Amino acid sequence: MTEPIISVPDLGDFDEVDVIEILVKPGDTIAEGDSVVTLESEKAAMELPAPIAGIVKTVHVALGDKVGEGAALLTVEAISKPGIPVDKATDEPRKAPPTQPPPPAPPPRQETAAGRGQAESPVKASPSIRRFARELGVDLQAVQGSGPGGRILEENVKDFVRQTGRRPAPAALPQVRSTDFSRFGPTEVVQPDRVQSVVADRMHRAWLNVPHVTQHQDADITELEDRRKHLAAKNAGSGAKLTLLAFLVKALAISLRNFPKFNTAFDDTGRLILKHYCHIGVAVDAPGGLFVPVIRDADRKDVFEIARAVADFASRARAGKLTAADMQGGCMTVSNQGGIGGSAFTPIVNAPETAILGASRARISPSWDGQAFVPRLLLPLDLSYDHRVVNGADAARFLDGYCRLLSGTEALLPDTR
């Protein structure tokens, strides 16, 4: 019997791709669907899932190798793994009748890895360890025990999970229990794609680690919009459209210079790192998901340059052609939902940044000018910040100053740079 080889599947448009990450090593036990290597094309990186469960015998590729369809990646020794029973989704009877556990059970006669049909000793694990493994979906046959006589201990199960990448939830965090939603209606299961997984992971980390506060204020952009439209019309045809977002980025760059506490990172040893550069991230809603490309040195760019950079990023995001480098190094992020709607939201800080600015849709509102209500164009802004770094008063000052910048317009225009 030959051992199964996992090879590179059909890659679509690409003849060859780079191996940028090898996630397993010989001796590892992999479950069906576990990622084994990460391949990167010009377009995207993709993790390759194992088509079968088994124990990795040989890894045939090295980091940096270029591989094409059919190239051997791994040789594995197949193992069969009993699945965890899952409640069916409907009231329909199960097709095959479930099997009755035969208590008192004779010891299992398992096919050994080598394929011989010899009687095996039962796995040396206590009932509580067997329950622990069951809850984590770990097959104890694959776990090496370090207790007396090879007994499997709790730490062995944890180590196994760590090695195979199926992390148990941090002990301190209570889990949201999944419910059998089929009790309420039909359901289906969808695996999140890579981008969504990365976003989910980032957002979860930020949400758990950063004590968030969100400050709200409206900026009067009546004059700014007049000037912007005037400038946009005057420069029509000379490159990218001059958008409000470009002004928001420009104003943010200036605010970061005025409030250096917002241009920081709180590192994992509790130190505060002050940044003497000013790169602004811009959240882009693309078909492939949420991307945050970063505009370098926004403080040294004028609004036309910023507008061109944003337009370039947006088109590349839509084409799936943003690189990792495009999305690194941000100091603070702008998330502009003005094009969609809404009156306020509470953005999550893109940690390890310290703050994020959200903008909703500008609206004409009555504003008291001292004598009468006059119609003004107000832009609702939301500043979420890391309260470990920034105090409420600082945040109020920051946002108020930011609003003044937008109302004043002068500081933002190219000739005053």
Added chain:
Amino acid sequence: MTDGGARLLVLGGGPGGYTAAFRAADLGCRVTLVERHPALGGVCLNVGCIPSKALLHLAAVTREAQGLAAHGIVFGKPQIHPRQIAAFKNDLVGSLGKGLASLARARKVNIIQDTAAFVSPRQVRLANGGTLDFDRAIVATGSRNTAPPGLPDHHPRLLDSTGALRFDTLPKRLLVMGGGVIGLEMACLFEGMGARVSIVENEPQLLSDCDDDLVAPLRKRLEKSCADIFTSTRIRRVEAAGEDALTVWFDGGDAPASERFDAVLVAVGRRPNTDAIGLEHAGVETNQRGFIETDDGQRTNIPSIYAVGDVTGPPMLAHKATHQGKVAAENVAGRASAFDKRAIPSVVYTDPEIAWAGLTEKQARRHNVDYKKAVFPWKASGRALGAGHGDGLTKLLYDVRGKTLLGAGICGHGAGDLIAEAVLAIEMGADVRDVALAVHPHPTYSETIGLAAELADGVITDLFQPKSR
């Protein structure tokens, strides 16, 4: 659903049902339990394990006291007052039932005294009217005695275990039909209380699931104290011989053609209570023998319905039902729970007791399992000899290569309590060295387990063991 957790309906208030109900309530489910009898506890508490063990205790002490004559202490002939004995037993059952009721109240489990039958996978109809909707149901309706054909319809002296445990009369001449666990316990009970007991069994061996060597000491004692033990013998017919007696016709073995008895106790098996609860309307399947098949999470083929205890098949044991009840309740509450047991102890509360757990030799032969065994005879235990219990034995079965403990069987005084150590050892994945190296108190019956393990490990000094090749 208005608020709170899933609405769980439990059918049956025996050990499986009430355990499931209590565990689910503790995990946040809103639980309704339907039980046809006024008290919780099922067969086990009301007409099974608990009253029979209380009465067997009386019989065993009586027998033991009489046995002291051989050691120089002579008691008079015991005076047995059935009515007083029945009152003692009823008080015991009553107080335990009250305890369960208070445990249910404390958990706000809603108990309805009624019978229920499914009308769909989400609803039951109650016999006294009305319906109940549920998100999940656990079937724990238990089992009942069966009777072979050819018996008189109703006769005051034709008893089943429930009738016998009412203990309103003490027959002088009793035939026990069935040499299984219940039949032999009843035989020991009435024989210990002074009845002349005969036992009749279809199979060539008493306790046909149990290994022969464990049954042998019991059979030997029963042969002395019982009138007859007829194995490989069928009953052709039973007829009333007036109000106070029955005539039984036998077929096969050494049995006479017919014989007259004051009472006949039928203990030929139990069948699951799955026939009158509308399972077909919920779509729940049963096998040919009427048992509901489940997976190791106690799920039936219908996702909203679970089953635990006797309805899921043999062994029909309260302690199996309670563990299954917990598994079902935990799964209903969204946990990943499984009935993953390596050893379920079986105990026969005869005199001497017999207990076994995990693998038996009969199973090993049937499934072709390679095993070794170590048997420590109680003749070599000072404690057992001193108490007149030298007829027992302790046997360990273990894996040939790893010497992992696979099964244990004990015949002798207190075997049912002794077996617990073996159950723990098997569940923990212990091998015979672990058991041998654990210090057992001397002189005790429990020591025999340690000594059997030493025998298996080749380190025993209490016996002489020729060198293995």
